[in-house]
Amino acid sequence: MAPPVAADRDLRLDLFRGLALWLIFVDHIPSNAVNWLTIRNFGFSDAAEIFVFISGYTAAFVYLRTLRQHGPIVAGARILKRAWQVYVAHIFLLVIFMAQIAYVMSSFQNPLYAEEMNAFDFMQEPGITLLQALLLKFKPVYMDILPMYVVLLIGLAFILWPLDRYPHLVLGASVLLYLLTWRFGWNLPSYPSGHWFFNPLAWQLLFVFAAWCALGDENRLGWILRSNALLGLAVAFLVLSFATTLTWYVPGWTRFMPDAVARVIYPIDKTSLHLLRFVHFLALALVTVRLVPRDWAGLRRPIFRPAILCGQHSLEIFCVGVFLSFTGHTILVEVSPRLWMQVLVSVAGIAIMVAIASVMQWYKGIEKRRPGPRSPSPGLAGGEA
């Protein structure tokens, strides 16, 4: 019999997922100066990696309990139910998006932008566009992460049991799929053209790796987490990648990047999770885990409460964030694009996300108090998957 799964919640997961949700919100407001402060400008990886890793980790952690209590069929069925919820959330956001686009189109006649108007072409045939959206082939900009999450969850439903039985074998298969994806340029098709912005065949590596970490006991990663040599390497890598990003943003510093290196590493592709992004995330995670131990008392301080709350209701808050970034963008366009407004919109958006997370938490409280059988939602046991 496998050892029982630890029952207490790792608040670090909630905290960093909450922070990632804030960063994704800020990054998704186009032309927002505040997103200069987000981590994508300080290294290769960004909030997407944090979100995918923590989602994979928590999903595996939560459904492992189901797997051990009720077997692979029930665990798989519950994961698929979760995938369905994410899918429905995505379609809901898409409807809001279409409504906003219809509004923008109706008020947009500017000779300067005759060419950019082509971006609205998909509204000429709303029927086909909707059908393609339901098939997850049509995905507006900035709405790519949930479709990938749906695919990753469906995959998890089938690999959770093998991953628990033969963890290294499954992780090896995941690495192989990643390598083959790079070698042959595999990706899923999009409508009307192109491919998925977040290639699930590549990003699965991070998700499966996260699940692999979650399913293992302390010993699986213990020596890595304790090694000072690896910590030193991780810090060095983070410094190096920060220096690299400086050559992108500081005019004139480009010349410090040797051509030979540039030819090898560029472009640092997000679509297929470039190896440097993956390694950068691992380094970041390693340093973070060392800096913030699981039992650190500070995690319970009020200052971290807002981010933790958001992280505990990640799907809802993610959707709220996408909606707020649409709205924030509209305010910047219609009211004022100035810097103070960008700051105001960003801060107000995060405040709204926290407020809604608090309401969700309150709902959770009254649901618990309700007499009668509790719903078997996975969200209650170990937090959201």
Added chain:
Amino acid sequence: MTRRLMLLALPAVASMMLLAADLARAKEICDTPEQFTQVEGRLARVAIMAAEKKIDILVEGTGSSALSGPDGEKIAYPARLQAALAKHLPGVTVTVRSDVRPRRTAVDMAKTLEALPAEALPGLVIWQTGTVEAIRQTDPTEFRDVLDRTVGKLRGRGIDVLLVNMQYSPRTDALISEGPYAEAMQWVAQQRDVPLFDRLGVMRHWSQSGTFDFSGSGRSQLAERVHDCIGRLLAFIIIENAGLVTKKPRASN
């Protein structure tokens, strides 16, 4: 006596100060910071053409390199560029031709450029691209590669290239993600040592500094003024990067 001297000197000092202010302003066209006008990339062929008193430029681009309407051709940036260059290079015949057709990708335009017959070859190609790719969300790596290859071929034939990236369009910002394509163009410009006019960055700067309000609708005046600024900025970059000595374009009007 000293008092009278001072009185006499005042206008001179004042006019000198005005002149200095004017020179400082002349560095900027349409409130454009230097980071957008001081770009790297050599235009050796343009220098030769200028010495031969005949500059021949081809603008290869898509919809945003043209304006519609009866006056469209006159007020779009290729014509404004020709006017600005002619003004600053007296005695030089400047011709700016346009091959502007909508909805073309860099792949389409690369074919056109490579198929140009010898007699139609310009000395400088201003290649405006990236918008169609960003709208269709095509593969940025593919975009980068075709751009890199074609710029290399043009340079190999002794033709200078100047890249122009997308427009900043606040209302469609949430529909078009230009980032990866703009980065690809930046990369090619660096690798091939050709100048890149960061139209996206300049226009975003204008929007945020309040120079232009791009979210208004139905103002043909706006399009005309923006294209005029773009034409003058391109002229400035061409003159600077070809190392042509001239008086700087003026900031007036």
